[in-house]
Amino acid sequence: MELVAIVIGIALLEYFYFTMKCGSMRGERGVPAPAMSGDAKFERYFRVQYNTLEQLAIFLPSIVLFGHFVSAPIGAGIGLIFVLGRALFARGYWQDPARRGPGFGLTVLANLALLLGGMVGAVLAYID
Numbered sequence: 028m029e030l031v032a033i034v035i036g037i038a039l040l041e042y043f044y045f046t047m048k049c050g051s052m053r054g055e056r057g058v059p060a061p062a063m064s065g066d067a068k069f070e071r072y073f074r075v076q077y078n079t080l081e082q083l084a085i086f087l088p089s090i091v092l093f094g095h096f097v098s099a100p101i102g103a104g105i106g107l108i109f110v111l112g113r114a115l116f117a118r119g120y121w122q123d124p125a126r127r128g129p130g131f132g133l134t135v136l137a138n139l140a141l142l143l144g145g146m147v148g149a150v151l152a153y154i155d
Contacts, residue, residue: 031102056069074120086137091145108137109133112131112134116130
């Protein structure tokens with residue numbers, strides 16, 4: 028489970044980076060808190076941060092379930108695909124929102140694999 032914990036840490040550091048980028052963009056583009064709109068570039072950075080938070084709500088428990096009930100090394104590997112997907116999503120969205128698709132796809136596939144795998148592993152462990 029150490030590998031799973033390391034990947035969780037990497038994912039959280041990535042989210043922290045997105046949060047800092049969003050905050051700096053707020054200042055750079057002159058969007059005073061608590062405003063959440065008014066500048067298209069700031070809004071793209073905010074959407075990356077917020078969408079990543081939404082995906083982390085699925086990712087974090089799913090990678091723990093998968094790592095515990097199926098395989099920690101495989102779960103960590105799938106978790107790295109999630110992190111890569113988030114990076115591609117951010118890069119694409121920041122440049123042009125229409126380019127977010129590949130990163131979003133990797134994110135969804137990784138989350139789905141971790142969630143379904145973890146659930147199946149838990150059910151099989153219960154039956155056994």
